[in-house]
Amino acid sequence: MTKPAIRNAKMVSGIPCGPTGEDGFHATVGYNFPYHDKTAPIVDMITIAADLPGMYCNMDRVRVWAADGVLLWEGPLHNLEGVLYV
Numbered sequence: 001m002t003k004p005a006i007r008n009a010k011m012v013s014g015i016p017c018g019p020t021g022e023d024g025f026h027a028t029v030g031y032n033f034p035y036h037d038k039t040a041p042i043v044d045m046i047t048i049a050a051d052l053p054g055m056y057c058n059m060d061r062v063r064v065w066a067a068d069g070v071l072l073w074e075g076p077l078h079n080l081e082g083v084l085y086v
Helices: none
Strands: 006-015 025-026 043-052 058-065 071-076 080-086
Touching: 006 058
Parallel strands: none
Antiparallel strands: 006 025, 006 043, 006 080, 043 058, 058 071
């Protein structure tokens, strides 16, 4: 079974750091990014797509988008702790 070329996620997260978790990575559709800054852009979409081959297999790349196709964050899926799919 092959996975779709682009998958949509509702939330992605990393390891919280700092006294209040502000240094950790967390993005959720419909919320500010970064989430602790209420003046930051609102996440419109999170996509996960196939990337270049890695050391052991093909890697996946996560992209966090604001409205109008503005890229807020991009990084490898294997660096994150969790993904909540749509």
